[in-house]
Amino acid sequence: MQARPRMLWGPLTAFGLVAAAVACVLDQASKLWLLKVFDLASKGVVKLAPFVDLVLTWNTGISYGWFQQEGPIGQWALLALKVIAVALLWIWLARAASRLSALSLGLIIGGALGNAIDRLAYGAVADFVLLHAETATWRFNWYVFNLADVAIVAGVAGLLYESLRGDSAPKAP
Numbered sequence: 001m002q003a004r005p006r007m008l009w010g011p012l013t014a015f016g017l018v019a020a021a022v023a024c025v026l027d028q029a030s031k032l033w034l035l036k037v038f039d040l041a042s043k044g045v046v047k048l049a050p051f052v053d054l055v056l057t058w059n060t061g062i063s064y065g066w067f068q069q070e071g072p073i074g075q076w077a078l079l080a081l082k083v084i085a086v087a088l089l090w091i092w093l094a095r096a097a098s099r100l101s102a103l104s105l106g107l108i109i110g111g112a113l114g115n116a117i118d119r120l121a122y123g124a125v126a127d128f129v130l131l132h133a134e135t136a137t138w139r140f141n142w143y144v145f146n147l148a149d150v151a152i153v154a155g156v157a158g159l160l161y162e163s164l165r166g167d168s169a170p171k172a173p
Contacts, residue, residue, distance in 0.1 A: 007091055010093070010096060016109070019107055030147050040054055051133060082119075086113065101159065104158030107151040111152035127149070
């Protein structure tokens with residue numbers, strides 16, 4: 001068996017990569033089902049609960065729709081940025097000292113890969129969950145997101161929790 005470089009493989013790397021794979025597969029499965037089977041694009045807004053709707057939006061930028069890129073050069077630049085981010089996160093994962101760190105980094109990697117697959121397949125990221133609050137006189141809409149975004153936020157929350165707890169949170173490379 002060939003030895004793996006220490007920089008890319010640690011004791012919890014496999015655990016983190018399984019978390020990444022699960023997050024990515026769940027994200028892609030939900031998007032494929034909503035796009036191809038449920039055909040969300042033809043349905044407009046679908047109310048799930050008083051505060052949750054399904055609505056299809058295509059994000060050509062990054063988080064929260066920032067830095068929208070309509071042309072191929074911008075889209076490829078964002079994709080390259082994701083590849084670099086995933087590589088750096090993988091190096092960080094190889095240094096993870098706890099299962100929470102490995103899980104958190106895996107979720108972030110899986111979410112980034114899920115959104116990168118969208119960018120390759122569609123030229124934009126498919127977002128579909130809209131949280132909102134409303135009364136008779138006002139309405140507040142949160143941004144529209146997908147399961148990859150949920151994985152990324154959960155991963156960041158796990159890393160923040162671990163760093164605030166003060167134990168053995170891994171330091172970013």
